Amino acid sequence: MGSVNLRAYESCTLCPRKCGANRLAGELGVCGASSRVSVARAALHLWEEPPISGITGSGTVFFAHCPLHCVYCQNREISVRSIDSDANPWIDRAISSGELSDIFFDLQANGANNINLVTATHYLPEVVEAIERARSEGLAIPFLLNTSGYESMETLRALDGLIDIYLTDFKYADPALAQRYSRAADYPQVVKEALAEMVRQTGAPKYRDGGEDGELLVSGTVVRHLVLPGCFEDSLAIIDYLGAEYGSQIALSLMSQYMPLADSGEFPEIARRIDPHGYAALVARAEAMDFEECFIQDPSAAIEDYIPAFEGL
Numbered sequence: 066m067g068s069v070n071l072r073a074y075e076s077c078t079l080c081p082r083k084c085g086a087n088r089l090a091g092e093l094g095v096c097g098a099s100s101r102v103s104v105a106r107a108a109l110h111l112w113e114e115p116p117i118s119g120i121t122g123s124g125t126v127f128f129a130h131c132p133l134h135c136v137y138c139q140n141r142e143i144s145v146r147s148i149d150s151d152a153n154p155w156i157d158r159a160i161s162s163g164e165l166s167d168i169f170f171d172l173q174a175n176g177a178n179n180i181n182l183v184t185a186t187h188y189l190p191e192v193v194e195a196i197e198r199a200r201s202e203g204l205a206i207p208f209l210l211n212t213s214g215y216e217s218m219e220t221l222r223a224l225d226g227l228i229d230i231y232l233t234d235f236k237y238a239d240p241a242l243a244q245r246y247s248r249a250a251d252y253p254q255v256v257k258e259a260l261a262e263m264v265r266q267t268g269a270p271k272y273r274d275g276g277e278d279g280e281l282l283v284s285g286t287v288v289r290h291l292v293l294p295g296c297f298e299d300s301l302a303i304i305d306y307l308g309a310e311y312g313s314q315i316a317l318s319l320m321s322q323y324m325p326l327a328d329s330g331e332f333p334e335i336a337r338r339i340d341p342h343g344y345a346a347l348v349a350r351a352e353a354m355d356f357e358e359c360f361i362q363d364p365s366a367a368i369e370d371y372i373p374a375f376e377g378l
């Protein structure tokens with residue numbers, strides 16, 4: 066762990082795209098981000114997995130832009146490169162690491178059970194500085210990195226000792242699916258290596274008694290897999306891989322909340338909800354394994370209420 070120099074923005078390789086944009090000179094990376102840290106929303110979020118949200122909520126900080134750009138993204142309002150700055154004035158308001166740290170304290174004061182950094186690592190220098198500052202000034206709740214899993218090893222190592230909980234996606238096992246839906250054929254290899262590093266850093270999940278909030282996660286790695294329509298075999302391959310490689314070292318969250326938000330002309334095969342019978346079969350497969358915990362969703366979770374409103378700070 067340690068601070069990350071702002072020079073990292075000069076020829077950026079913070080994520081596996083390694084696009085080399087000179088963000089300090091105002092260039093935008095493939096992720097769409099300049100060197101101005103944009104926060105789209107900071108608020109208590111009640112719909113993460115129960116030991117993350119508890120009753121009072123997870124202190125989520127949604128960062129704008131994203132290196133991955135999945136075609137079905139639920140947060141496209143803030144993740145795509147062409148964010149409309151007229152409709153979203155927060156996009157041009159740069160947040161300093163000190164302000165970010167203040168946001169963490171505000172969330173803690175409002176009852177957050179953790180600080181949940183959503184798609185944060187393209188702003189790694191300020192994020193590291195803000196975490197270190199908050200810790201040194203007495204912030205007591207865990208830091209959680211909420212990530213697509215498309216992370217470089219260098220970036221994860223810079224976070225070693227700073228992140229208590231990794232909440233990571235594992236989207237695809239098949240490079241062809243990763244290419245079609247996220248333009249990242251290397252995703253399966255990247256996420257496997259990233260997950261190994263995350264579990265090495267956190268160890269197996271640990272909880273504390275949160276009183277009315279129930280059992281709360283204090284450290285560990287939770288792997289989310291969003292089930293996509295027509296991709297049953299890929300989901301099965303992911304569950305089998307995670308069970309065999311990690312078992313009780315991780316918690317698995319099998320998500321049914323997929324919404325058909327992709328362009329239905331270009332991606333007709335995923336322009337529908339998932340099959341509930343297929344989802345039930347995947348749940349049965351996962352529950353037969355040795356995961357430390359297996360979170361599942363009712364298929365009625367596929368509603369737009371799960372998509373937060375992004376109104377800035």
Ligand code: SF4
Nearest residue numbers: 077080083084094096
């Ligand atoms: S974080 Fe953004 S600018 Fe940096 S390498 Fe990735 S896509 Fe490029």
